[in-house]
Amino acid sequence: MSPRRSYDQYCSAARALDVVGDRWTLLIVRELLAGPRRYTDLHADLPGVSTDVLASRLKDMERDGLTTRRRLPPPGAAYVYDLTPRGRDLLPVLQALGAWGQPELGERRPTDAVRAHWFALPLLRALEGQGLVEVRLEEGAFHLHVGAEDGPVYGDGPAPAEPDARLVLDTATCTAVARGEVAVPDAVRTGRIEVTGEGALAKALREA
Incomplete structure (x- = not known):
């Protein structure tokens, strides 16, 4: 797991971007707002992300307390990723970004x-x-x-x-x-x- 990069600025916005500013992180949160998801399901619903990048982001998000990883009981026996309460707190952030980005949708x-x-x-x-x-x-x-x-x-x-x-x-x-x-x-x-x-x-x- 690579060390977290930082803007090294004593500002809450900069600190937040240290955690969620990497490409794909907030879109992974968007997917996990639906509840626990398997890695394969996340990969299928994040077209364009490589397997290496997705795996790296998920590890970083677990380290930073945004997600957890757990094994489902049999007969599922697959690993799933889920948001922690802190990860779920990003819902209004995503909603604000979505509202701000409405004019960018276009055709x-x-x-x-x-x-x-x-x-x-x-x-x-x-x-x-x-x-x-x-x-x-x-x-x-x-x-x-x-x-x-x-x-x-x-x-x-x-x-x-x-x-x-x-x-x-x-x-x-x-x-x-x-x-x-x-x-x-x-x-x-x-x-x-x-x-x-x-x-x-x-x-x-x-x-x-």
């Missing part, structure tokens, strides 16, 4: 990879309240834990239990939400987002 480039769950954080910023939300796009389904104070804030695939709301929308609408061009309630009112479910979140969206 999707031919070389741009995309995963359905990458829309999870923008949608979490756009939704108010608390509850389980299932989202269905052409690229696939994912679910959100809106207002969650601990544990995963989103996950791949359908909701693990009956959700408080189901949202069905196309990628163009989800992209518009991610860019800050349209608010979720406005998209619901104009029919761009279909909302089903009997939970408080679903009712609030239909009545907004």
